Amino acid sequence: xxxxxxxxxxxxxxxxxxxxxxxxxxxxxxxxxxxxxxxxxxxxxxxxxxxxxxxxxxxxxxxxxxxxxxxxxxxxxxxxxxxxxxxxxxxxxxxxxxxxxxxxxxxxxxxxxxxxxxxxxxxxxxxxxxxxxxxxxxxxxxxxxxxxxxxxxxxxxxxxxxxxxxxxxxxxxxxxxxxxxxxxxxxxxxxxxxxxxxxxxxxxxxxxxxxxxxxxxxxxxxxxxxxxxxxxxxxxxxxxxxxxxxxxxxxxxxxxxxxxxxxxxxxxxxxxxxxxxxxxxxxxxxxxxxxxxxxxxxxxxxxxxxxxxxxxxxxxxxxxxxxxxxxxxxxxxxxxxxxxxxxxxxxxxxxxxxxxxxxxxxxxxxxxxxxxxxxxxxxxxxxxxxxxxxxxxxxxxxxxxxxxxxxxxxxxxxxxxxxxxxxxxxxxxxxxxxxxxxxxxxxxxxxxxxxxxxxxxxxxxxxxxxxxxxxxxxxxxxxxxxxxxxxxxxxxxxxxxxxxxxxxxxxxxxxxxxxxxxxxxxxxxxxxxxxxxxxxxxx
Amino acid sequence: xxxxxxxxxxxxxxxxxxxxxxxxxxxxxxxxxxxxxxxxxxxxxxxxxxxxxxxxxxxxxxxxxxxxxxxxxxxxxxxxxxxxxxxxxxxxxxxxxxxxxxxxxxxxxxxxxxxxxxxxxxxxxxxxxxxxxxxxxxxxxxxxxxxxxxxxxxxxxxxxxxxxxxxxxxxxxxxxxxxxxxxxxxxxxxxxxxxxxxxxxxxxxxxxxxxxxxxxxxxxxxxxxxxxxxxxxxxxxxxxxxxxxxxxxxxxxxxxxxxxxxxxxxxxxxxxxxxxxxxxxxxxxxxxxxxxxxxxxxxxxxxxxxxxxxxxxxxxxxxxxxxxxxxxxxxxxxxxxxxxxxxxxxxxxxxxxxxxxxxxxxxxxxxxxxxxxx
Numbered sequence: 001x002x003x004x005x006x007x008x009x010x011x012x013x014x015x016x017x018x019x020x021x022x023x024x025x026x027x028x029x030x031x032x033x034x035x036x037x038x039x040x041x042x043x044x045x046x047x048x049x050x051x052x053x054x055x056x057x058x059x060x061x062x063x064x065x066x067x068x069x070x071x072x073x074x075x076x077x078x079x080x081x082x083x084x085x086x087x088x089x090x091x092x093x094x095x096x097x098x099x100x101x102x103x104x105x106x107x108x109x110x111x112x113x114x115x116x117x118x119x120x121x122x123x124x125x126x127x128x129x130x131x132x133x134x135x136x137x138x139x140x141x142x143x144x145x146x147x148x149x150x151x152x153x154x155x156x157x158x159x160x161x162x163x164x165x166x167x168x169x170x171x172x173x174x175x176x177x178x179x180x181x182x183x184x185x186x187x188x189x190x191x192x193x194x195x196x197x198x199x200x201x202x203x204x205x206x207x208x209x210x211x212x213x214x215x216x217x218x219x220x221x222x223x224x225x226x227x228x229x230x231x232x233x234x235x236x237x238x239x240x241x242x243x244x245x246x247x248x249x250x251x252x253x254x255x256x257x258x259x260x261x262x263x264x265x266x267x268x269x270x271x272x273x274x275x276x277x278x279x280x281x282x283x284x285x286x287x288x289x290x291x292x293x294x295x296x297x298x299x300x301x302x303x304x305x306x307x308x309x310x311x312x313x314x315x316x317x318x319x320x321x322x323x324x325x326x327x328x329x330x331x332x333x334x335x336x337x338x339x340x341x342x343x344x345x346x347x348x349x350x351x352x353x354x355x356x357x358x359x360x361x362x363x364x365x366x367x368x369x370x371x372x373x374x375x376x377x378x379x380x381x382x383x384x385x386x387x388x389x390x391x392x393x394x395x396x397x398x399x400x401x402x403x404x405x406x407x408x409x410x411x412x413x414x415x416x417x418x419x420x421x422x423x424x425x426x427x428x429x430x431x432x433x434x435x436x437x438x439x440x441x442x443x444x445x446x447x448x449x450x451x452x453x454x455x456x457x458x459x460x461x462x463x464x465x466x467x468x469x470x471x472x473x474x475x476x477x478x479x480x481x482x483x484x485x486x487x488x489x490x491x492x493x494x495x496x497x498x499x500x501x502x503x504x505x506x507x508x509x510x511x512x513x514x515x516x517x518x519x520x521x522x523x524x525x526x527x528x529x530x531x532x533x534x535x536x537x538x539x
Numbered sequence: 540x541x542x543x544x545x546x547x548x549x550x551x552x553x554x555x556x557x558x559x560x561x562x563x564x565x566x567x568x569x570x571x572x573x574x575x576x577x578x579x580x581x582x583x584x585x586x587x588x589x590x591x592x593x594x595x596x597x598x599x600x601x602x603x604x605x606x607x608x609x610x611x612x613x614x615x616x617x618x619x620x621x622x623x624x625x626x627x628x629x630x631x632x633x634x635x636x637x638x639x640x641x642x643x644x645x646x647x648x649x650x651x652x653x654x655x656x657x658x659x660x661x662x663x664x665x666x667x668x669x670x671x672x673x674x675x676x677x678x679x680x681x682x683x684x685x686x687x688x689x690x691x692x693x694x695x696x697x698x699x700x701x702x703x704x705x706x707x708x709x710x711x712x713x714x715x716x717x718x719x720x721x722x723x724x725x726x727x728x729x730x731x732x733x734x735x736x737x738x739x740x741x742x743x744x745x746x747x748x749x750x751x752x753x754x755x756x757x758x759x760x761x762x763x764x765x766x767x768x769x770x771x772x773x774x775x776x777x778x779x780x781x782x783x784x785x786x787x788x789x790x791x792x793x794x795x796x797x798x799x800x801x802x803x804x805x806x807x808x809x810x811x812x813x814x815x816x817x818x819x820x821x822x823x824x825x826x827x828x829x830x831x832x833x834x835x836x837x838x839x840x841x842x843x844x845x846x847x848x849x850x851x852x853x854x855x856x857x858x859x860x861x862x863x864x865x866x867x868x869x870x871x872x873x874x875x876x877x878x879x880x881x882x883x884x885x886x887x888x889x890x891x892x893x894x895x896x897x898x899x900x901x902x903x904x905x906x907x908x909x910x911x912x913x
Binding site: 207238264266267271273274275280281283285288290291292293294322334335337338339341342345346499500501502503504506507508 | 641643644646648649651652653655656659660676679680683684687688689690691692693694695696697699729730732753754782830833834
């Protein structure tokens with residue numbers, strides 16, 4: 001059909017589709033090493049839609065014929081077949097020109113409108129599945145060497161260390177919760193590469209809005225182990241230095257003083273936030289952060305210019321973008337729809353980074369959506385989209401870098417990182433109640449992002465098996481030290497509870513604080529005051 | 540450019556929801572006088588006063604943005620007329636010219652979320668929700684996010700520069716979804732400020748205060764007053780203090796408290812009560828529903844010994860309940876009669892029964908009589 005259409009010299013739907021699909025299907029893999037993932041992704045994430053791991057960014061014409069010579073049911077071939085029914089007939093009659101022109105301009109914003117006389121329901125099951133961009137295979141080898149971002153040794157080792165510190169911190173804090181030392185925890189097991197890979201491809205002052213399972217992003221930016229653990233304890237060293245004082249922050253000492261002076265302890269564990277690291281405080285309601293991330297005014301809320309004043313106007317060319325992370329479950333919230341649509345129409349410089357890890361607590365993806373994952377929605381909103389292998393550090397890194405360039409041109413981008421939640425949803429969840437331990441084991445063994453990256457380091461000769469044991473030991477010691485230090489720090493006094501509701505405390509809160517004081521004077525022995533600092537009067 | 544169809548739709552909506560004087564037979568607007576220190580004045584209705592306040596906000600603050608459904612062509616109530624054209628920032632995006640005053644997709648949770656994001660980044664965000672009845676899709680963003688941003692981050696992040704404007708209250712024939720007064724729902728949310736003006740002078744001064752306040756504000760505009768309320772409004776830049784109630788009529792027998800359109804009902808009722816049975820009523824405009832000015836109300840009740848609170852919203856759990864309880868705690872020894880509430884009934888807001896639903900001046904007069912004779 002394609003050749004016939006091009007003989008007619010018309011920019012038909014199929015021909016355009018053909019051209020646009022070409023770049024992403026240049027390479028595909030049937031290697032034995034990928035069979036587990038291809039099978040898992042097809043079954044678990046795309047509900048038996050056939051999926052291919054591809055290497056993007058190459059344009060290749062004449063591909064279709066080569067592929068069909070190979071006799072493979074390729075992505076493009078499927079696409080071609082599914083589009084065929086609706087382009088069999090089309091109209092160029094003079095009488096239609098007004099409508100075709102109007103529809104194209106007014107309704108599809110210069111996307112070309114076409115008529116067809118063939119009545120066909122578009123069947124999503126026969127539409128192509130967006131392929132998964134990967135750079136290395138499961139053994140950590142580059143499939144297409146041109147996709148190697150060529151990291152230097154120092155950078156690569158830093159990446160590895162950050163990923164494994166995250167894993168180690170998770171193990172220790174998870175156990176701490178089990179022992180009742182902190183109230184709650186959520187691990188990041190299996191998703192380390194998507195955190196560090198995306199964070200490493202960003203500018204460190206790009207603003208981050210996160211869901212809760214993105215601790216690696218903060219870790220990459222230098223949020224210390226102490227910061228993490230203090231937040232989980234909600235002690236007096238918990239995050240925070242006052243906004244008004246940022247401008248006077250000149251050297252490290254001043255900052256530390258302020259940091260200690262303004263701990264808060266108001267949110268549950270893992271609800272991190274840091275102005276210094278351009279990481280907006282996490283909140284529990286899912287997806288609420290997604291439309292919030294559609295701001296493009298972000299500019300000088302940085303340490304140097306601070307003060308929250310003198311903000312620039314909309315669409316500032318400030319060289320920064322916003323990145324918002326969310327899971328595939330959160331993508332079902334109305335706020336996700338709001339955000340994608342707003343970003344598209346208002347042209348916001350934002351990257352939507354979806355972590356598709358197969359589960360929202362106990363809910364598998366076939367009960368979460370019926371379409372082609374989350375990436376399948378991007379084009380419907382007019383948003384540039386890519387799906388990546390989330391366990392492949394290099395794929396996440398490359399895709400995020402490319403997305404960042406687009407976002408800087410006020411082109412929002414959706415990235416869907418395919419990964420697997422190896423840990424339980426949280427410490428309040430036992431995932432064996434809804435999935436088999438074997439399934440978890442096989443992902444942990446076959447597809448672990450950290451192990452995959454370690455293979456790369458070993459192949460390069462930058463890391464030796466022997467180093468691993470020593471490194472693990474030291475890292476564990478470091479986490480445990482930070483942990484025992486945090487445990488000794490008291491909470492702030494209960495007056496802190498009344499702070500920051502409003503910028504200045506209203507009369508009713510001043511009154512209620514007094515009522516609490518009076519009550520505690522008489523009933524102090526019934527409250528855990530020994531764990532809390534002195535009453536401090538800020539007013 | 541908005542299409543002709545959009546323009547027509549807008550004008551239709553304006554006509555539909557701007558009450559004519561005929562429909563307002565039960566209602567007379569009591570004009571106020573502006574503080575002379577605010578300088579030169581000119582005649583403005585409430586629409587124009589809101590437009591003027593936003594004009595000043597956009598002019599005085601280069602980060603200020605105004606957005607919502609249909610605000611670009613002037614808004615379905617004409618509150619943003621002329622502003623998009625006036626505020627175009629010259630930058631690489633100039634071809635669209637929509638970076639200060641712009642339309643959003645039709646999605647309230649998106650509008651609120653987007654506004655919070657702007658404010659978190661330090662810009663001044665003025666979001667419009669077309670009718671307060673449609674603010675509920677944004678309830679989560681306002682209550683769980685906007686209100687708690689500063690608190691939950693220990694002051695690291697806040698969205699204090701967010702103001703959500705919404706048209707509010709009865710309009711004569713708005714039925715269930717063009718009449719609601721949802722302030723009670725939000726008043727249960729620490730971290731928010733809720734402000735409702737009674738006329739153009741108040742609207743301009745209070746809106747400018749909300750826009751410049753460091754906490755997220757909900758600003759409800761009584762749509763009944765958009766065109767019918769005309770006052771001499773100062774043309775300059777002025778602000779009125781938030782959380783400050785105002786006694787707009789002095790009296791010694793009964794304290795009447797209300798806000799928005801209901802203030803004018805209370806003023807009329809006070810006049811009638813005085814003429815009919817010589818009750819001297821003090822009328823207080825609460826203006827800020829949260830955090831509210833307990834002292835001003837308590838001081839008045841200490842003097843009069845009688846309190847009547849009136850609002851259009853349903854009576855059960857309406858904000859009158861909060862005022863009543865607090866004043867009962869503060870003024871127990873001064874109260875000479877039970878506190879009275881004259882409010883909407885506990886029904887959805889009806890269409891043809893509106894005259895019977897509203898807390899009319901006659902229901903207020905009757906309550907004053909009962910209070911006086913207790």
